[in-house]
Amino acid sequence: MRMNSILNRASRNFLWQHPWQLVLAIVGIALGVAVVIAIDLAMESSLKSFNQAGKAFSGSATHRIVAGDGGLDERLYTRLRVEQGIANLSPVVSGTVKLMQPQQETFSLIGIDPFIEKSLHSGWQNEQKEKFPRELLNRLMTEPNSVLLSEKTAQRLHLQVNGQLKVVTERGPQSLTIIGLLPGNNAISDQVLARLLITDIATAQEVLGAYGGLSSIEVMIDKDTPEALAAIQKVLPGYAMLVSIDSQADSMREMTDAFSINLKALGLLSLLVGMFLIYNTMTFLVMQRRRLIGTLRLLGVTRQQVFKLIIGEAFLLAIVGTIVGIALGIVLGQGLLYLISGTINALYFRIDAASLMVTPLQIAKGVALGIGATLLAVLPPAFEATRLSAVKVLARSQLESGSRRLIKTVGSMSFVLILGGLSLAYFSGNSINFGLASVFLVLFGFGLLTPVVTLAFMNLIERVFGRFLGILGRLPARMVAAEISRTGLAIAALMIAVSATIGMDLMIGSFRQTVAQWLHSSLPADLYVSLSGEKMTAGKAQSDHRLKDKLAGLNGVEMLSTALHTKVSVNGKLTKISVYELNDKFRQGFIFKHQVNDDVWMRFDNERTVMITEPYAYHHGVKPGQQVFLKTDQGELAFDVIAIYGDYNGDQGHLAMSRQNYQRYWPDLGYSGIGVYAKAGADLKQLENRVGELLTAHQAVKSNQDIYKASMEVFEQTFTITETLRWLSAAIAFVGVFSALMALQFERTRQLGILRAIGITSMQLTVLIVSETGLMGLVAGLLAVPVGFLVAYILIFVVYQRSFGWTMAFYSDSGVLYQGVALAFIAALFAGVFPALKMAQTKPAEALRTE
Amino acid sequence: MTKETAISIQQLSKSYQESGQQHAIFSNLEMQVARGEFIVLLGRSGSGKSTFLNLISGIDPPDSGKVLINGTDITGLSEHKRTLFRRHHIGFVFQSFNLIPTLTVAENLLLPLELIKRVTRQDHQHVGQLLEKLNLADRLNTYPDRLSGGEQQRIAIARALIHDPDVILADEPTGNLDLDTAEQVLELLDILVRKAGKTMIMATHSPEVIGKADRVFSVRNKALHAHEFDS
Structure with a gap:
């Protein structure tokens, strides 16, 4: 029998004897791969289904003549x-x-x-x-x-x-x-x-x-x-444009690029947390076998053979984990597909009936990612294994003192990463990728700083609790600090996941508040009539005008405003435009993003001008004072941009034009909606009924409250995918902490056996272990709060602004912070319960026999 | 005058299961140990000496039979009550020292006291005095991994005695030590345990101990065999 096969068997037998570690390592790899694959599959399938539906009727066409909503x-x-x-x-x-x-x-x-x-x-x-x-x-x-x-x-x-x-x-x-x-x-x-x-x-x-x-x-x-x-x-x-089929597909992809990048970043966050888990598990597997490795070295096994052994083992785990991850990713992708296509429908363009499409390239990406990430995570412990002495097996404490030196060095390096991340956020122009990279650098930097902070925190806890609760009170903190190479990593993984959760919570909360305020100010009318249907339908404009006249004549109506949402060619691109017939109340609802002159509304109504939304200004680099070129029935004409205003209805941005202006250059398409302003003291319910009586089956009237509620529902729906993904990364972190704690408790079985032998009851042991894990969660949660704030700040002012062009106010919510700390604490506490119970049930005699 | 019985072992049996088969370690053991007596257990590795000590301490429950310590049948107690009993009445010394690596020398010594009562200033003084006796007064705040094997075992003996238990169980306490250090440790046990009138059962391979023991047994063929020595 060849030497290598015996070596492999020695390693394999060890893994079989530790099924928990084996399963957790595979789970870590599988979850990381699954989330990334699922996002990729769901995103690509959504876009492909759009393109394929197009191909179904475009055949071999090279170009397409399209128009705005009116067709x-x-x-x-x-x-x-x-x-x-x-x-x-x-x-x-x-x-x-x-x-x-x-x-x-x-x-x-x-x-x-x-x-x-x-x-x-x-x-x-x-x-x-x-x-x-x-x-x-x-x-x-x-x-x-x-x-x-x-x-x-x-x-x-x-x-x-x-x-x-x-x-x-x-x-x-x-x-x-x-x-x-x-x-x-x-x-x-x-x-x-x-x-x-x-x-x-x-x-x-x-x-x-x-x-x-x-x-x-x-x-x-x-x-x-x-x-x-x-x-x-x-x-x-x-109103019509000739576009090439390829450029249309490209622009769809471009439109969803920012959304796609942000989702993929969330997937990578899961993978990052998963890598911590893989690293942790592999380190455990190496450290627990230090005696075996030492003996093998004594027998003449070379450093290279030990290295190959560990890498080979990781490779096998990676293959199994990746296969499981890809299968899980396909199942998860199916679920995410509905969320992602729902968000694309709400924000970008209509996708009907998307179905998950799996290509060999995407599978290959998953395989490369799973195996690559595992091998990368296993390199440090594999090198560590080659350093194990042939004559002397290092004591755990000696390994820990080596780790402490490393932790201090890494801790100093973490400041470089954090400062690098912040500098990248500040100096990287408009790049979304650099913005997200800065979030990752900051998170990773704080992750590396976590063990140092943990040591300081445990020192403090030990002093405080030791004073009141004696040695048993001191022991949990001492146990965390004594095995910092292991506990530090688990805490770092949990901290990263929780701070990302806090950061995203604060960002979504701030966004929600901003959108709510915007909706309140941009819905000044009491009732809104929507006039859906194909705008090209013969006679639509005339029937809309007749309806408007009837509405104006209704008892209880003070005034009206109208809006037409259509598309025109702006600087050669088909762009959404809102055409308004405004009144004073509606004008007050516009939130300008800069100081505007007093004559802005006069110019809006009477001159060849447009206003642009904040995302449009951002994506196209257009400023007030500049001009945009719109294709009209009289040819391409220059319009002055007179203002930028806040608008959160879609991230591609659009233009606003007065109806007077529009009608000079384009045919009448009627209205998309009419705002009805009730007279003071009018009964709104009755007015709504009277308006309803004037409408056909395809027209509807809604109160501003109903529209507000519906809009907020769409807002929540667009963030469902973000919420889902961040919970997934938190779940992976939980598995990480659980895995680390299981590994730790198994490793110290003998030590716990001694405690039982000298008279510690199984209940005391449970409390001891759960206190230790609770402390781990607490330090992760406390550190996650400032890091989460920093992440939220970068997400709001760097990533989201660059991705979507929206600016929003930062709203901090203390509830989110408490929840973050509680999440980390409870997750760690919960992760510790099973190992604690298992240890408490282990017979002391068996524990004492454990080496 | 007949000495009072400290440990009474009656019809004690223990077996273990391997590959679906039951293997007996002991069958119907009987033994009476008087208060202050020093018993030595001899036997090959794997003969069951450690299991016997675990049964006496209540760490391991027997299949059948009784273990009475100072009249209390610990085999009739729940696991929780056995632990509490052990906490008060038994001191353990292990072959591989088994100090708690995350606690300092002083904390290792104070832990058994803290499990019984609130630790006082006097207890701290007591620990200091004990360490002085052991010539380890300067290692009060040292962690176990910084101590030599002999030093660790001296601390382990001190930990087994600190809460003044009735019975000391020592599982090959000199097994990991060189001859000189082993001699010192045995001397220490003799001074601290025997002279304090404690009952002690020691499992060992070391023939030097035999001379100091009151009675010697060997564990063979699932039974205890008493050795007779010419006086």
Whole structure:
């Protein structure tokens, strides 16, 4: 038998004899990998589902003609095709429908022209195994409300050809006839088709209520014929834009970049805490085997062989942990997918029916991360193992005194990291990555400082408690300090997780307060009427105006304000714009981010001006006094930027323009909403009822309180993912503390046996161990408070401002701090209960036999 | 005059389980130890000497039989009560010293007292005096890992006696020491234990101890065998 296999067996047997350590090490690796993988999978799947849904109907198109929320006038298609003679165009009408039964699933309804050029065949057509029967396409054109859907979806929902599909749209319930099924041919195709209903343009317009409108026109332009692009640009109306398909996908990714980076940072935080756990466990496994390693060295095993042994062992653990982590990550990713796509829906763009897509590249990333992080974490203990003397096995106390020297050195180094982190936050311009790196440096720096602080704290506790409670009172603090190489790491991991929790809590709390204040000031009307529906729908503008006149004439109405939310091309990018008809009350609700001149409102109403939101100013580097170029029906015109105002409705930012101004350059699209201001003393409930009587089924009236509540609900929903992830990292830290405590108690079994032999009862022993772990939690919690404050400060004023362009006030909440300390204390206390009970139940005779 | 019985062992049996099979260590042991008597237990490694001491101290419960110390049947006590009994009546000296590494020399000595009562200034003085007797007065605030083996064992003996127990159980107290140091430790036990009239049972391999013992037993074939010596 070869030497190496015997060595490996010696090491393996040890691991089998310590199943707890084995399991906890694997859990540490698995949890760290799972969180990172889950975030990556969920984020990428959300974006991919958006792109794939696009591909399903863009086919091989190179460009797309798009417009604001109102969509395109279908006459534009005729103009381009007939008047300009541009071939390779494909009109598309798309929207969302909800199944009435069984689970109200959401589907994308896509209306296409089935007889467009083959070169522009949509993705779904190209995905088919065989050529699609022409007869079906004819039926799609000729039979009203006919649709195609995927075979798998039909099977799943027990639907058949010629069966009816009941759906609900903004126009109310509709009935669609399934005339054919689309067979998928690979996994991607199945995913593309899973939530897709294909129909022809006319049916889509009717079902979605977009009469005379198109969502987009897909265009295929040969690289060699750039003149075609110019020809299209020439006839495009002011509200429409020609964008390349690639740049649109890029801009979607760009839009969600900050969100994605912040989520991934949270995942890395879990991995960092997980690495502490792996390091701790591996150090334990090495230190507990110092006698074995010493003996092996005595027998002639070289330092390199010892090193290889430890690394090989870690590698095996990493493989098992990573496999478990990836499996767990996929399950977790499924859960996070709904949270992430929900947040993207609320903040960025609509994603319908995202499903988790796992690619080999993402699995490979997970494998590299799990194995890489484990090997990195195991390097220090592996080197430590090679240093173990061949002739003399070091006593635990000697190892600890060596650790204390190391802790002091590392403690001094920690200041360099903390100061480096703070400097990075201050001097790194607008980089989100550097902002997050500064948070990590500060957290890691304080993590390294934790053992030094722990020693000082334990010294103090020992003096105070020792005075009143004697030796037994002194012992818990003494035990923490005596094994600082182990306890210090567990406390550091817990401190990092809790301070990140405090930091995020303070940040979310500050954000919540800021948004609440903004909502209060930006909702001055008593009632708000929302006028949803496709803005291109014929006659919408006229009917909106008629409604406005009726509202103005209602008894109890003092005045009105209106808003139209649409999109225009600003400096070549399709950008949201809010068009306002304001009154004095509404004007007071604007929170300007700088001093404005007295004539700001006069200029807003009468001159070619816009105001910009804070995120827009930040992302585009635009300041008051500068100009932005807007594409109007009269060509591209310069508008003066006259003010920056606070707005937390989305992080991409938008422009505000007076309605007078807008109507000079763009067609009338009606309103998105009308604010109703009641006369003093008017009965709001009655007024709401009177307003309701004037509305159609797709219009709604809500009080400002209802809108406030709904907006705050959206706010809470967007932070659900953050909350979930920080609890996950706290859970990993808990496993870390638990693992460290289990390891510690097992290692000192004999010492605890002696205490039992000289007369300490099992209850006293339990109290002793739980007090020790409680002290560990307390020091972690107390240190986490100032660190959490610092993290919150960097998150609010550096990371979030750089990510989203929002400024917010710092609101400290003492409740968060108490909760943070309590969290650390209780987590550590709880983590200590099981080891304490286990030790208390261990028979003293057995404990004394332990070496 | 008949001496009062300090330890009475009646029909004591103990076994352990390995690979699903029951292996007897002792079967129906009988022994009476008088107050102030010094008993030596001889036997090979693994013969069960340590287990026998653990049974007497109540650290390990027997399968059957009784252990009476000063008339109290400790086998009839709950685990908690056995611990409290041990705290007051028994002092332990181990082969590998077993001082608490996170406590100083003084704290190691005071701990058994603190478990019984509130430690007073007199107790601190008592510890100081005891350490002076042991020539270790200057190591009061030293941690055990800074002491030599002999010093550690002297402290361990002092810890076993500090709370004035009735019975001292010593499990190969010289097993880890060189000859000279072992001699000193035995001398110390003789002075501190025997002269104080304490009852002591010592498990040992050391033949030097035999001469100092009142009675010698060897543990063999699951039973205690008394050795007869010519007077």
